[in-house]
Amino acid sequence: MSITPPIAVRPLSDAKRPGPLRAVRQFPALSKLLLLVLAAAVLVPLLATKYGATWPSSLTVDVSGPLGKTSDWIIDNRDSHWLFVYFLGHLSNAVVISVRAVYMLLLALGWTGVTAGVTLIAWRVAGLRIAAISLISFLVSGLLGMWVPTMQTLALMVVAVIFSVVVGALLGLAGGLSERLFRVLRPVLDTMQVLPAFAYLLPVVLVFGIGVPAALLATVIYAAPPMARLTALGLRGADPGVLEAVSSLGATGRQRLLTARLPLARKELLLGVNQSIMMALGMVVIASMIGAAGLGDRVYQALASVDVGAALAAAIPIVLLAIVMDRTTAAAGERLGAGTSAPGPAWLRGWQAWTGIAVVTAVLALAGRLSGSLVWPGAWAVDLARPVNDFKEWMVDHLYSGVPVIGGTADWAEHFTNWVLNPLRDGLTALPWYGTLLIVAALAWLIGTWRTALTAVLAMAAIGVLGVWKPSMNTLSQVLAALVVTLVLGFGVGILAAGSKRLEAILRPVLDVMQTMPQFVYLIPVVALFAVGRAPAAAAAVVYALPAVIRITTQGLRQVDPGAMEAARSLGATRWQILRQVQLPLARPALLLAVNQGVVLVLAVVIIGGLVGGGALGYDVVTGLATGDLALGLVAGVAIVCLGLMLDRVTQPTERRTTGKGV
């Protein structure tokens, strides 16, 4: 309606035109660049004549020897050395006993008892709506014929989450109480989270053998860091005024911790539990590669016979478990934070309610037992596999190729590979190594401090030293290409969703599924649609990273001060102008966070890309696991971590780092 000329809002910065010297001083970026250019002018000819354009072999370290020896030592000593016999062996036994205990309990409750118990607990801590979701979820798991594997996964998850929470809380406690420990801990936690799980599957298997203990420990390594981080964050963030008051009352250090600091941090603690649960569920399928059994194993086995339908039937309960656990713990956390108790009459609160839940669950469990169906009755099952496979076939037949005007998915994949991936890969590989380091330094320095630049450059140099420069450049090209697609799509959809509540509501369940669906499930569809190669790997990465980018963008735009927008509107700005000149600049921090999350999530799928023809580092990690080559897998894993570190430093302004990243 408003066709007013586009003069409305414009930044005021270009009002004055300063002289060249003052410009340099006014823009620190320029002086940094000048310095770098100077350094380059001196260093590049030197390095070029001494080493040449490819990473010099004299600057690499071969770690395959020592790592090979380590793995031999483990194999030779694991039946006799005290470390295994008296420590790791007991750990492994404890895991088996705990998981078995939980599993037996779940089986004893039967499907009636488990469903009733979970639903009632969800209702008690999170309300009616989430209780309904839980009820439906468990019934669906049963209907899909996945009751027993679901219980196995649930047993494993319960124990894994308890271990993660205990380990994470202890680490977080240490980090929250001591500044020095916190500084030591942070890089350790970073590595635990960024190192691809595939890379440490093999070491864990070497020590524990395949099976539940190894799978569980791999899960704990992955799921404990958020708990540790959030515990530390909560303890450090406690209101100093309250702490002062407590100490003035003469409380000892331990009393202060127990009565003030921990209770004050309870919201963070609960968020930590929530995050640990989500991370643990993310490992279900990957852990099945080393014998975890349960739902992940069903997904993995279905893949071996190229059966998308069967894989999906096992993946849906994983998604549902994730949604139920996420919503329940999140709702509990919110209530705890708001300080209100559960609604409803008094007899529904406190110990009476818990007793009630226990009694009802026991009665229903008994009823199920008496009716003789402990495990889900087999007759009530739905065959999902066939229709899903038919749908996949139909989709591939109609979309693969020859669609009028837009072309088929295979054509897109080919163009994407030829026009984006290939030039990018060839460019990055052809670039002399010192050139790459300089570009990285420049980007990191412009956006941050000299420390940021140093970290980024060292991370890249480490890749060279490990001798995986070329595959890393290949992987980097794939990550960058997938990232661009993710950001374009994510920002676009995010902007649309920010403008429409209805679209956001429709998107929410779709994004939930995209985020929690195990990536293994869409392995076959992406290959069927995009042909083997780097294009399906990129597609898988986009699917995985998109939800986070969309969510952060939407939220960031929504949080823009309505006053600023109103002001712009009253000046007669069009919707497009408001978006471009008010909303987007004000939402900049959120958009940067979206970029950062995009990087992290795309990198997480690099390994999966190795399974569909992505090659490079992802393939090396998978090969390391498959062939028992500790060095190959670990080195490629570390290179992925270094790439992640570099990309993080290059995409994140420094100020956000000091405010603490949270998870």
Next chain:
Amino acid sequence: MSRKRTMIIGTAALAGTAVLSLSLSSCGKADMTKQVSPFAAAKGSKSVTLSVQTWVGAQSNVAVAKYLLEHKMGYHVDTVQVDEIPAWDALSQGRVDAILEDWGHPEQEQRYVKDKKTITAGGGNGVTGHIGWYVPKYWADKHPEVTNWKNLNKFAKQLRTSESGNKGQLMDGSPSYVTNDKALVKNLNLDYEVVFAGSEAAQITQIQQFAKQKKPFLTYWYEPQWLFNQVPMVEVKLPKYTDACAEKGAKDPTSIDCAYPTTPLQKYFNTEFAKKGGSAAAFLKDFKWTKDDQNEVSESIASGGLSADEAAKRWVDKHPDVWKKWLTKK
């Protein structure tokens, strides 16, 4: 407040369970090789664990063995899906009792069978495996000369993809499979690029897709494989396999310039299981069938939409003459 208390009590109880289970197990030595899956049958008296590899043929062996062990012999059978080399390790540790189809791992044989003696060879399973390069029959019918490696360069142009650049694409599969393809391409001066599909699932999907469009392709593939029934393929003749070539290859894998050998597929058992496994061990030792038997089961799993258990049942009902022989010794 009451909620917080219950939460604390709950957490304490859970932590207590963990500590308790830890202390329960911590009296004296803990033998890491004597662990069963926490999900194993509650009765737990007669239980066998079999390892399944990712290809369907291996699933078929295990499905039939499992069906017979459970329905005719009263065993409980656990299966673990795991890659080959980790499976060898698991076998030596006793996590797995048997591997029913091994394609030859000389290094592992040396270490576990000959040196440590924790694994015992279990003889062949009756099927002979063969790795090679294959092209689809519809293409080979039109150009019969493509089935000889000497003519492959003439066809490289037709096999270009965006992944192989301006060379022809030779598709390889899972990283766990034995392959000399990179060396072969180089040593035979072929104008081809080896593209790794990364997993057998991806490779099969791609082959099916090519076949649907009747496109030409060249792929690393192996027999026995059910996919041949869906997509008929013809093997490309490579330079003849000789012992001399194999010896040269054993010293330096990059020097190989001849075809892959045919391998009688082997069974391997955990040594203790082989000695004390009773009728289950005897049964698995006698387990021996043919390529056609295996493919029959494989195809009903992979394209017939049956579960492994149903496929095994169908085969068992149809071929009592074959499996009755495996059950004779007690």
